[in-house]
Amino acid sequence: MALNPPSNRLWWKEPIHGIELAWIIIAFLWGLFMFFFMIAWHFIGDQNLSTETYRLQPEAFVEKVEAFAEEYQLMDENGEPVEIDGVPVISPPAGGDVYMLGRLWEWWPILELKKDQSYRFHLSSADWQHGFSLQPVNINLSVHPGLEHVLTLTPTETGDYGIVCNEYCGIGHHNMSGLIRVIE
The missing domain is CATH 2.60.40.420 (Cupredoxins -  blue copper proteins)
Known part of the structure; x- marks a missing residue:
């Protein structure tokens, strides 16, 4: 039990602060960048061994x-x-x-x-x-x-x-x- 429980227990309905939103966007964009570059590195990375x-x-x-x-x-x-x-x-x-x-x-x-x-x-x-x-x-x-x-x-x-x-x-x-x- 919390000392001061929140008045609204639905935390996902609370507004997102601007800095939190910025970090969520940065993390999402970085994830997309890494996903697509994993594919690109396969072709341009010269790091794949022969199959x-x-x-x-x-x-x-x-x-x-x-x-x-x-x-x-x-x-x-x-x-x-x-x-x-x-x-x-x-x-x-x-x-x-x-x-x-x-x-x-x-x-x-x-x-x-x-x-x-x-x-x-x-x-x-x-x-x-x-x-x-x-x-x-x-x-x-x-x-x-x-x-x-x-x-x-x-x-x-x-x-x-x-x-x-x-x-x-x-x-x-x-x-x-x-x-x-x-x-x-």
């Missing part, structure tokens, strides 16, 4: 990735394969196809790409649904077994880029990561 996706057997994709890794394995000056924590580092030719496999609990292999060169990324999962979130850039995909997702990426800055799984995939999910290195 190129193919069905395949997970085992067939695993074979593709392993053949890709074997063909483009980076070697050190002694002719030994370069690995980071037991994961091979792959250096594909600039402008070529790149294959990455999501599986419990890693993105495999590690890629070494050249700056300002475009690559066609082929992503799939061997087992569960995984997330491919490329950090710190804003690329985020859900990767499913049985589907090969293809997108074109052009790294514009050198450095190490982490890949994080952002789809819960089991007990080791918090450790699932990968790496892309971009060099000159």
Whole structure:
């Protein structure tokens, strides 16, 4: 019970103050602006990834990735394969196809790409649904077994880029990561 209840309990019939009306109009117009620009950004934003996706057997994709890794394995000056924590580092030719496999609990292999060169990324999962979130850039995909997702990426800055799984995939999910290195 209020200390001083309003004399008219029908609050929606009370007159609207000018400042309240102004804020309601501003909020409504901003909502319309954002609604229509969501559509516009789809076409003019250059932020939409390719929707190129193919069905395949997970085992067939695993074979593709392993053949890709074997063909483009980076070697050190002694002719030994370069690995980071037991994961091979792959250096594909600039402008070529790149294959990455999501599986419990890693993105495999590690890629070494050249700056300002475009690559066609082929992503799939061997087992569960995984997330491919490329950090710190804003690329985020859900990767499913049985589907090969293809997108074109052009790294514009050198450095190490982490890949994080952002789809819960089991007990080791918090450790699932990968790496892309971009060099000159």
